[in-house]
Amino acid sequence: MPTPARARGRKVNAFQALALLLSFVMVAGVGGVLGAGLVLPGVAAANTVTDVSVTAFNDLPTELEQRALPEKSEILAADGTLLATFYQQNRVVVPLEDIAEIMQKAVIAVEDRRFYEHAGVDVAGMTRAAIATAMGTTQGASTLTQQYVKNVLIEAANYAETEEERLALVDAAREAEGAEGIARKLREAKIAISLEQEMTKDEILEKYLNIAAFGASVYGVESAAQYYFGKSAKDVTYLEAATIAGITQSPSKWDPALDPEANQLRRNVVLKDMRELGYITQEEYETGVDTPVEETLKVTPIKLGCMAAGDVVPGSGFFCDYVTKVIAQDPAFGETRQERSDLLYRGGLTITTTLIPSEQAVADAEVKAGVPVDDPSGVASAIVSVEPGNGKITAMAQNRNYSALQETADRETAVNFNTSFEYGGSTGFSPGSTFKPFTLLEWLRKGHALNETVNGSRLSYQQNEFPTCINLVGDWNFGNSEGGRATTQTVLDATKNSVNSAYAAMAKELNLCDIMNGATDLGVTQAGDPNKLDRFGNPANSGFNPTPANVLGSESTSPLQMAAAYATFASGGTYCKPIAITSVIDPTGTELPVPSADCRAGAVEPQIAAAINYALSNVWTGTASRVGAPSFPAAGKTGTTSVNENNWFLGYTPKRATAVWVGYSGAPRPMGGQVIAGVPYFSGGPYGSSIAAPTWKRYMERVLGGGDNPGFAAAGEREIYGERVSVPYVLGMSESQARSRLEAAGFRVSIAPQPVESQYQAGSVAQQSPSSQAVRGSSITLTLSSGQPQQPAPGDGETGSPGRGDENSNNPQPGNP
Numbered sequence: 001m002p003t004p005a006r007a008r009g010r011k012v013n014a015f016q017a018l019a020l021l022l023s024f025v026m027v028a029g030v031g032g033v034l035g036a037g038l039v040l041p042g043v044a045a046a047n048t049v050t051d052v053s054v055t056a057f058n059d060l061p062t063e064l065e066q067r068a069l070p071e072k073s074e075i076l077a078a079d080g081t082l083l084a085t086f087y088q089q090n091r092v093v094v095p096l097e098d099i100a101e102i103m104q105k106a107v108i109a110v111e112d113r114r115f116y117e118h119a120g121v122d123v124a125g126m127t128r129a130a131i132a133t134a135m136g137t138t139q140g141a142s143t144l145t146q147q148y149v150k151n152v153l154i155e156a157a158n159y160a161e162t163e164e165e166r167l168a169l170v171d172a173a174r175e176a177e178g179a180e181g182i183a184r185k186l187r188e189a190k191i192a193i194s195l196e197q198e199m200t201k202d203e204i205l206e207k208y209l210n211i212a213a214f215g216a217s218v219y220g221v222e223s224a225a226q227y228y229f230g231k232s233a234k235d236v237t238y239l240e241a242a243t244i245a246g247i248t249q250s251p252s253k254w255d256p257a258l259d260p261e262a263n264q265l266r267r268n269v270v271l272k273d274m275r276e277l278g279y280i281t282q283e284e285y286e287t288g289v290d291t292p293v294e295e296t297l298k299v300t301p302i303k304l305g306c307m308a309a310g311d312v313v314p315g316s317g318f319f320c321d322y323v324t325k326v327i328a329q330d331p332a333f334g335e336t337r338q339e340r341s342d343l344l345y346r347g348g349l350t351i352t353t354t355l356i357p358s359e360q361a362v363a364d365a366e367v368k369a370g371v372p373v374d375d376p377s378g379v380a381s382a383i384v385s386v387e388p389g390n391g392k393i394t395a396m397a398q399n400r401n402y403s404a405l406q407e408t409a410d411r412e413t414a415v416n417f418n419t420s421f422e423y424g425g426s427t428g429f430s431p432g433s434t435f436k437p438f439t440l441l442e443w444l445r446k447g448h449a450l451n452e453t454v455n456g457s458r459l460s461y462q463q464n465e466f467p468t469c470i471n472l473v474g475d476w477n478f479g480n481s482e483g484g485r486a487t488t489q490t491v492l493d494a495t496k497n498s499v500n501s502a503y504a505a506m507a508k509e510l511n512l513c514d515i516m517n518g519a520t521d522l523g524v525t526q527a528g529d530p531n532k533l534d535r536f537g538n539p540a541n542s543g544f545n546p547t548p549a550n551v552l553g554s555e556s557t558s559p560l561q562m563a564a565a566y567a568t569f570a571s572g573g574t575y576c577k578p579i580a581i582t583s584v585i586d587p588t589g590t591e592l593p594v595p596s597a598d599c600r601a602g603a604v605e606p607q608i609a610a611a612i613n614y615a616l617s618n619v620w621t622g623t624a625s626r627v628g629a630p631s632f633p634a635a636g637k638t639g640t641t642s643v644n645e646n647n648w649f650l651g652y653t654p655k656r657a658t659a660v661w662v663g664y665s666g667a668p669r670p671m672g673g674q675v676i677a678g679v680p681y682f683s684g685g686p687y688g689s690s691i692a693a694p695t696w697k698r699y700m701e702r703v704l705g706g707g708d709n710p711g712f713a714a715a716g717e718r719e720i721y722g723e724r725v726s727v728p729y730v731l732g733m734s735e736s737q738a739r740s741r742l743e744a745a746g747f748r749v750s751i752a753p754q755p756v757e758s759q760y761q762a763g764s765v766a767q768q769s770p771s772s773q774a775v776r777g778s779s780i781t782l783t784l785s786s787g788q789p790q791q792p793a794p795g796d797g798e799t800g801s802p803g804r805g806d807e808n809s810n811n812p813q814p815g816n817p
Contacts, residue, residue, distance in 0.1 A: 064152055064191050069093055069211055071348025071587055072223075072302075075309075075323055077316075077355045078394075078582070083309040084320050085302050088158075088345045090227070091219035093587060096206035099233045102279065103221055104205060106238070106245035109273040112144040116201055120145045120192035142185070145192040148208040155211065209233075213251040214244055216258060228256060230298040238280050239288045239296060242270040260293040267293060307404055313357045315364030317402025318416045318424070319393070323353055323580050325423040330595045333584075348587035353580050354392035359385065362702045363395035370677065370695035371399050371662065373411050377676045380665040381691070382417035383699060384559050385658040388567040391576030391597035393560070394656070395699075417665060420527035420541060420558045427540070428527025428556035429661055430668070433481070433498045433688070434639035434648045435544075435553030437569070437612055438519040440495060442510050444608045445518075449722030450492040450615050450715075452778035454509075455750035456502030457486050461548060468512040468546045470536075476548045478504070481640050481687070488750060488781055492720075495615045496622030498638060500552055509748070512546035519544055522565040522575050522603065527558040553639065559648075559659035566650045567657035568604050569612045569635070572713055575603035611719035613712040624649070627693045630701055632709035638688030643670045644681075649692035651700065654710050658700060660692040722775030730765050730782070738765045738782055748779040757789040 072087035096104070108115050114122055122143050142150070195204065214224035224244045225233040236244070246266035247254045256263035268289045275285040303311070306320035327333045327344050334340040343349065367383045382398040396418050403412040416424025444450075459479060463472035480486055484499035494502030507515065520543035528540025534555070536545050544550045544557075560578055568575040576597040584592040604612075616635035620628060623638040636651030646663040663671065671686055681690070728745050730738035739749045758766035766785035774780065 064149060064195055065156060066152055066207075067155065068587075069155070069220075070158075070346035073344050073347055073349040073351060075306075075320055075351045075353060077313060077353060077357050077360075078392075079357060080352070081312060081357050083312055083316055083353070083355070084306050085308070086305060086324075086345050089219040090217055090223050090302060091210070091348075092222040092226070093210045093220060093348070094222045094233060096202055096209070099206075099209055099221055100236050100241065102238045103225075103233055103236050103241040103244065104209070105277070105279040106241040106270055106274055107209065107221075107248070108144070108205075109277050109279055110245050110270045111147065111248070112142075113273065113277060115144050115205070118143060120194075120196035121189045142188065143192065144208050145196055145204050146185075146188040148204060148211065149188045149191045149195065151208070151211045151213075212248045214247045215255045216252045218251075218255075227300060227302065228297055230300045238274070238284060239267075239271075239291060242274060242288065243267045243293060243296065246270045256293050256297060257299050260297065264293040305404060306402060310402055313355070314361045315367075315397040315402070316355060316357075316360050318398060318418065319353070319355050319360070319396040319580065321402065321404070321414060322393075322396065322416055322419055322423055323351065325419075326580055326595060327351075329422055332593050332595050349592075350583075350585045351581060352583045352585075354387075354394060354582055355396070355580070356394045359395040359703050360397065362699055363397040366695050366699040366702070367397045367660070368399045369698065370660075370691050372677060373399050373401065375399075375677055377671075377674045378664065379662060379671060379674065379676050380417060381660070381662045381695065382559055383658065383660045383695065384418040384563050385656050385699075385703075386560070386563045386567045386578055388571035388652065388654060388657055389574055389576065389599070391564060391567070391579045391599065392582070393578050393580050395658075395703075396560075413665075415665070417661065418559045418659075420525075420561065421529045422541070426527065426558065426665070427529065428558045429646045429663055430556050430641045431553035431562055431648060432639035432641040432646055433500070433553060434562060434637045434650045434659075435519070435524075435550070436495065436498065436503050437566070437616065437637060438522075438524070439503055439507055439510070439515050439551050440491070440612060440615060441518050441604065441608065442515045443491065443506050444611055444719055445605070446510060447722075448491070448506075448509075448777050449719060449775050450495075450611060451490050451721050452775050453488055453490050453781075454494065454502050454505040455488045455748075455779055455781075456494060456499050456505050457488065457750075457753070458505065459486055459501055461504065461508070463548055466508055466512050466548050467510065470513075470546055472547060478549075478552065478642070481642075488779065492615055492618065495637075496618035498623045498640075503551055504548065507548065507551040512548065512551070516544045516546045516550060519565070522568050523577060524557055524561050524565045526555050527561070528556065553641070559661045562648075562650055563657050563659040566637075566652050566659070569609050569616070570652040570654055570657050570712075571609075572654075573604040573606045573609040574599055574601045576600075606713070607716050607719060610713045611715045614715035614720065617712070619651075623687070624689050624693045627689055627697055630697055631705055633711035634700065635712065636693070636696070638693060640687045641668075644672045644686060645670055647671070647686055647688045647690065647692045649688050649696045651693070651696045653700070653704060654712065655704060656700065658696055660696045660699075662686070662691045662695075722777065724773050725776050727768070727770055727772060727774050727780060729771075730768055732760050733765050734763065735765065735782065735784060738768075742780050746776045747774065748777070750779050750781050752781055752783040755784045755786040757787065758785040759788060760785040762787040 069091060070089045071091050071093055072085050074085050075083045077083055120143060210220040213219055214221060215227065218224050218227050221244055222233045225231055225236050228244065229236060229240050243256055243263060246263065246269065254263050254266045271280065271285050271288045274280045275282060306317045306324065309316040309320040324344065328337060328340050333343050363383050363385065367381050371379050371381045380399060383395070384393065385395040386393055398417045401412045402414065404414045415426050417426050419426060421427050460475060460477045463474050463476050466472065478500055480500045481498070484497050486501040489499065489502055491506065525543050526534060526541055528534065530539045530541040532540045534540050544555050564576065564578040576599040579595060579597045581594045584594050586592060613635050616637055619636045619638065624636065632653060634651055634653045636649060639648030639650070645668040646661065649660045651658055672681055674681055676686060676691065727747065728741045730741055735751065742749050756766050760766050762785055764785050765782050767783040769781045
């Protein structure tokens with residue numbers, strides 16, 4: 001079908017156009033509108049001017065390409081609460097039966113009172129216009145059908161490939177003067193006549209009432225009725241109908257919200273026309289003209305976009321913005337970004353999201369209680385919550401006010417701290433020790449256990465000591481945070497006390513690439529711009545690089561990704577991509593495809609997930625002991641980066657996995673030495689247990705407290721204690737002999753820093769711990785002999801014979817679980 005906005009026929013000059021208009025009027029008057037409209041026959045005494053004019057008229061199109069009208073889209077919370085509206089044209093398309101009869105009559109009365117009598121063109125009106133044009137005065141004579149044609153041509157211009165072409169097409173559709181104006185009128189007339197042969201009068205009226213502008217930013221009578229009077233078009237009174245009907249002649253000039261006095265003049269003209277046609281009584285007319293427009297208005301402005309969301313559900317502007325980014329990014333909504341944008345702003349979609357308003361309100365309140373928006377420190381904080389087992393994002397907030405304006409006030413931003421660059425502009429934050437569970441995941445997968453001991457005494461390594469899939473060189477030095485002791489200890493204690501040195505020792509027994517791949521498999525990647533490269537030359541949104549520093553979470557990710565990964569543990573091993581949209585319905589009621597959570601049961605083996613849950617449940621007696629456990633079963637992990645630039649708490653139950661981040665939102669900057677939310681941190685901290693964990697607890701208690709909160713599946717003995725086997729007897733052996741024998745039996749070996757006096761030869765093994773049984777793969781600590789002890793004087797006491805020793809002898813670990 002041709003695009004009529006571009007098919008304008010042969011150009012004619014002013015004399016030819018005027019001749020053509022007069023010829024059309026004469027033929028229409030004699031032979032009827034249909035004859036004139038479809039093929040203009042030759043005129044008696046034709047001359048060159050009229051010959052050319054007739055040819056030009058016959059070249060005009062007769063078909064009209066009618067597209068679906070752009071309609072506003074709405075984003076709803078999970079319970080149906082309207083969060084935000086998006087549109088290029090504020091329009092709701094409704095059928096004619098949903099438009100009050102008096103509304104229909106009001107438009108007909110003022111715009112085309114012979115609408116039901118003509119065949120698309122009002123010959124009398126065109127005669128008057130032709131005479132006026134011949135006298136040098138432009139005068140309108142368009143029927144509703146012709147006006148509908150003009151609106152369709154203007155709307156078609158919005159699909160032009162360039163802005164220059166769009167503006168040219170709009171100008172052509174609106175041209176009112178000279179030859180171009182006459183040519184436009186004739187083009188409209190010819191298409192209108194053709195259109196009336198294909199459609200009924202009611203069909204044309206319905207389309208006109210939906211496409212026409214009824215205000216500076218309002219399209220269609222339904223949106224007009226809702227905007228000006230807070231009601232549907234089917235419920236308007238005669239006075240309200242007259243107010244709306246008068247606008248369309250000049251939408252900006254007669255908009256009652258902009259100039260009620262001007263509109264009142266125009267409304268009274270409509271009332272007069274309605275009275276003359278018998279649509280209203282004399283009494284109604286008199287009452288109407290005496291009623292000020294302002295007294296009838298109940299203007300309900302529609303705030304465009306996500307800046308309105310926070311007025312409805314506190315702090316929800318950032319989640320709303322995330323939803324728009326999902327639509328812009330996901331191919332489910334169109335092949336190109338432009339198609340996806342058009343769908344949101346023109347498609348009339350009803351988008352239902354996962355946001356639970358009550359939880360969102362709590363999240364917004366608690367993240368701002370943790371660090372107030374106007375806190376002098378300028379420290380930022382964010383919280384996001386995900387439902388385990390389905391990936392639904394139930395709350396997303398931060399201690400900033402959402403603003404999409406180019407110029408923003410202090411503490412206003414559109415950058416979403418909870419998401420990665422593509423979905424909100426943030427490049428993420430280093431997760432610190434909250435990344436440790438991914439090393440624990442690989443540890444358990446390799447058959448190790450929570451009660452195995454590791455030598456956490458080292459605080460420095462050569463990077464090439466770690467098995468990995470890339471070449472690494474150079475020193476790696478680090479420290480322990482939050483009181484973690486650099487000693488030999490169980491993995492369970494290393495986890496609850498967040499001991500960096502112990503986790504470094506664990507990683508040395510594994511492969512760094514496997515650890516990072518495990519995190520990536522659960523959706524944890526860097527959060528940067530995919531169009532940029534990280535220091536290893538990989539896209540800045542790829543997985544974490546397999547370096548020792550990343551065992552302690554040195555690269556940056558997003559709170560949302562971390563929450564979704566921890567939700568995998570909470571669900572017993574099912575990983576789901578975080579989702580924000582549950583359904584999208586178009587104006588016809590058709591449900592469109594939405595991004596899937598792609599849930600994968602067994603992404604983490606259930607028995608391993610249970611063991612991780614068991615280990616992380618001990619956080620309440622470890623790094624979060626000052627916070628204290630909530631009133632329901634919960635697990636979690638604190639996180640603090642090297643010099644307190646970022647604090648985290650990742651906690652979860654089988655119902656919710658929630659991440660809280662605290663730090664500066666710009667370049668990494670230590671928070672030590674600051675007064676944050678009234679608390680000075682001059683002698684240490686803040687840590688993950690200082691602000692993030694209390695914020696998490698307050699939020700979760702308000703959301704889940706008092707409800708039915710199931711616990712986690714029990715961890716297996718194999719994952720907790722491992723496979724216990726006999727430890728080879730190595731006392732008296734040389735260090736190399738003992739090491740060889742123990743490693744052959746599947747144990748790791750560490751040497752105590754201080755030798756002891758014993759009966760064994762200096763340099764040989766004097767003590768071993770454990771000495772009888774231990775978990776396969778655990779570390780056996782050997783203490784070497786410094787030589788023969790001095791002989792005690794007679795009577796000084798008994799001398800004992802050397803034995804295998806107590807299983808826990810010379811065990812420096814801080815305590816057993």
